[in-house]
Amino acid sequence: MSDRTVAVLAGGLSHEREVSLRSGRRLAGALRANGVDVREWDVDARLLERLANDRPDAVAVALHGGEGENGAVQQVLELLGIPFVGTPSGACRRAWDKPSVKAELVRAGLSTPDWVALPHSTFRELGAQGVLGAIVDRLGLPLVLKPDQGGSALGVQVVRSAADLPAAMVSCFAYAETVLVERFIEGTEVAVSVVHDGDEPRALPPVEVEVPSGFYDYTSRYTPGAAAFHCPARLPSDVLATLADTALTAHRLLGMRDVSRTDAIVAADGTVHVLEMNVSPGLTDTSLLPTAVTADGSDLATVYLALVERAAARQG
Template identity: 35%
Template sequence: MNAPVAAHEFGKVAVMYGGNSAERAVSLNSGSAVLAALQSRGVDAHAFDPSERPLAELKSEGFSRVFIALHGRGGEDGTLQGALTLMNLPFTGSGVLASALAMDKWRSKLVWQACGLPIPDYAVLTAETDFAAVAEQLGLPLFVKPAREGSSIGIVKVKTAAELPAAYQEAAQHDSLVLAERGMSGGEFTVAILGSDTDARALPSIRIVPTTEFYDYEAKYFRDDTRYLCPSGLSDAAEAQMRQLAVQGYQALGCRGWARIDFLLDNAGLPYLLEANTAPGMTSHSLAPMAARVDGLEFADLCLRILSMCEVG
């Protein structure tokens, strides 16, 4: 665990949020919450929207580190991390490789599979795919999704084989790489992780219970009837197993600082890694802050902890 750092030791901090990904609106909420929290603790933090200003201003305006509160492409996918690395500016969260891997749900799965970690059965879809054969192979319902998107954007739940081509078309509007996954019906969980390398530690799991068909954009950000349970209600053994899988999945991708790993259970209650988010939502009612609070870490302390783990490159 890192020693506490006095606010002034962080220097001038850029909280990067906004951006121009499909998740801009979510990022505006995350970033303003992080900015207010850091300022409330005396950090010299300032908003920086990379869709409105050139990155070079980070240097010319004397910023000494960056809190990345951007979600999706151009902020969470390794590109920004590469630019900041070349500028020799420390930034929060994962570096280039882990960010890029986690953004790509197909390649995350390949890494996790190679490590023997459990993932739902899936297929890569193209316009030439035999859709009926995929429905046969994965069973119904199944989920079709763009490989490199977030906030459930472009995800379609497919209940009959006949719906699959249209679901593919929908997902393909968001990404040239499209996946189909077996629908898992045993419940949905997420585990936030703090720390790097051997210090990486999982926070308590959260169970997500949407009232909609699945945890879609509306259920994530607009509905007030989505239920979040933390503690999640898993048995001690199942909780320990999910936290261990989360840390293994995090380390396999090479994540650092912090991240959130999403899980689904099958009918038998067995856990499967769904995906990793290297710059998860950070509004005061987002999931990582919720787990941190249950673990005794208030939102502003979580922001400070993440900031204290900044690294270059």
């Protein structure tokens, strides 16, 4: 039971709007079931008026993509002096750009698949065929193509043939002006969530993702039954420990706060390759953070109530 008033922000106008609304509904329902006074607000032109007229004790950001993860909404909340659960705006901006994140991870000694990130203009000005040929020569095949910003695997493709690369690039450019091309790593896909619901941030049990199609795309992520999850991941204990250490290191390195999720591939030799960092992990029925929370013996409301209290205390 809590006497806090919490506003759950969800929706917005990104490609991930529907997923965000599902995350927001699930979180709001879990908090209400535990006696929390919850407001569910879309991020639109009425948001500032709502925050002013019905100021909550804290905000829980359940936004995915766009302004919800690039730090814009967080900066507005900081301007208004409203405490919120999640990463500060500056660190959100850093984590939003995938090539920059990968560069920071490498500098810190963590492993991430080798990559190239190029804007659409480079292909227009230098010639797509020559640039694509250089990419294949450098990284080999297969390759993973993804927008340099965004989540939910929107626009992400695995390319196994050089002949398929031009069409895949065109498709990916529909989601972003810059495409990140990285070497495909064969292995076990794992997600490790970090929560700071106590004295120190801690890694939850790693979730292994098993997809019959072999590719954890948007449909596999949000269609019940399209993927199987194993938590903790079916990996040796030393690899599980490395996953936890890697997620905590990346969380601290990028200045993340309260909650984050590290997506990784564990290669056959046990090497952990970080793929992406998420400042606003999904909370839907098929999302990985809730799966990890359950495996940890807790529930979403308990974890987020602790995070809300931390946020409110920061303001006080």
